Amino acid sequence: MSSNSALNRRLLAIRNHTTTHLDQADGLVLVLPRGNRVSASVTTNAQGTVTHLRLNKAHFMSYRIQSNVSLALELSAIGTRYEGATKHIPKSNLFELSSPDSIPKDITIADTWAAIYTLFTLYRTQEHILIRLTSSILNTKELAQYLALSGLGRQPQGTKIPDAAENTIFLSRAAFWQGAGTTGYHSSGWALTPATVFPALPAFTRSDMVIASHPLRPPKPRAGEVLYRRYCSAVGKSIELVAFDIIGNPERDSGLSDHMAAFHKWHNDERVNTAWGEEGSLEAHRKYVEGLLADPAAVPIMMRWDGELMGYAELVWTKENHLAPYYPVDCPVGDWDRGMHVLVGEEKFLGGSELWLRSLQHYMFLAEPRTNRITGEPKKSNALMVKAAQTAGYHVQA
Secondary structure, eight states: OOHHHHHHHHHHHHHHHTOOOSOSTTOEEEEOTTSOEEEEEEEEETTEEEEEEEETTEEEEEEEEEEEEEEEOOSTTTTSTTTTTOSSSOEEEEEEEEOGGGOOBOOOHHHHHHHHHHHHHHSTTOSEEEEEEOTTBTTHHHHHHHHHHHTSEEOOOSSOOOGGGTTOEEEEHHHHHTTTTTTTTOSOSSBSSOOOOOOOOEEEEEOSSOEEEEEOOOOOOOTTOEEEEEEETTTTEEEEEEEOOSSOOHHHHTTOOHHHHHHHHHHTSHHHHHHHOOOOOHHHHHHHHHHHHHOTTEEEEEEEETTEEEEEEEEEEGGGSTTGGGSOTTSOOOTTOEEEEEEEOSGGGOTTHHHHHHHHHHHHHHHOTTOOOEEEOOOTTOHHHHHHHHHTTOOOOO
8 A cells, every 4th residue: 555545545534533523412512612502404495505603502603605616726726827727736716705695794703713713624625725705705815814913824826816816815725724723813723721822931941861051941820720622523522621630629629629539540540550660559640740830841741531531641842852853863853842642541432542642743733833743752562542642643763
């Protein structure tokens, strides 16, 4: 099997895990990070087919696909004899976005982002989607500026754009998943407590295992803070990443938080201990977590499916981690590179590991836009973890 076909399978797998189809009774497409539900329904009339989008059953936008207008986002061919003649760049049909029932009104930026999320969920094979904001949306200039300034959209360039494609915008899937158009614009994104970019300031770490200069790291998240949430249509559930809470609620937890109890239970499971080797007493496990909480270069988190604890992860800054010396000579560690150590504690959640792996890496890239690379170091004998990582887009280097 060729490497290209293997790569295509992996890309399609990624798209399939971030998409859905209108095959549910209520037309559910996705659940937004704050819990709002987006559904879609289709009607057909003399003017064609229209898809209506609803947010918690309230109609907030519609779109119509103009299949007679299609355009490719050309870049390097512009201004050459190949402009307009390239065949290898996928084309997008034109999606005309309108207000509910075409009644003139303003559309909020948050609702526009929700509509974009819906389009990229439904049309999973399109890297770019060509849209036009119709006159029924009264604040088209505001929304067009939002798309341009955030990087979510760009206008077609060149001299051979057909008249039918005037006043159009290409939406970018890559920009969307990088968080463009979220922080600073609305609070509907996956990072539930987004922070501004932390300044680059010098710092130094000296320990038994590491001597390294590196940037100063931002403060740790609050215990129990939900850092990230994303709906995964492949399983119909939302993955949550939560900052480790070692104390919990004293009145409810009797001195033992849910996180600490689960951590202790999981590490004394033979399956987990085979990979981690941290079997031990509750006191030993408490000291282990306390050490991580005191380490500026490590963030211990718990993972949940729809609120139910399922796994644990340690997110680390690679420069201050023992992993750094093992980077290839021709691939030096970047200032903002990160690593992770992960486990699935509950056996019923062992399947679909690539879903939460993608969510972990998505969160780390969102939390620090300067991060270029994320590394894991599972045991070579842990075949299931290696396979899940490869499915999630990781590259194996022995």
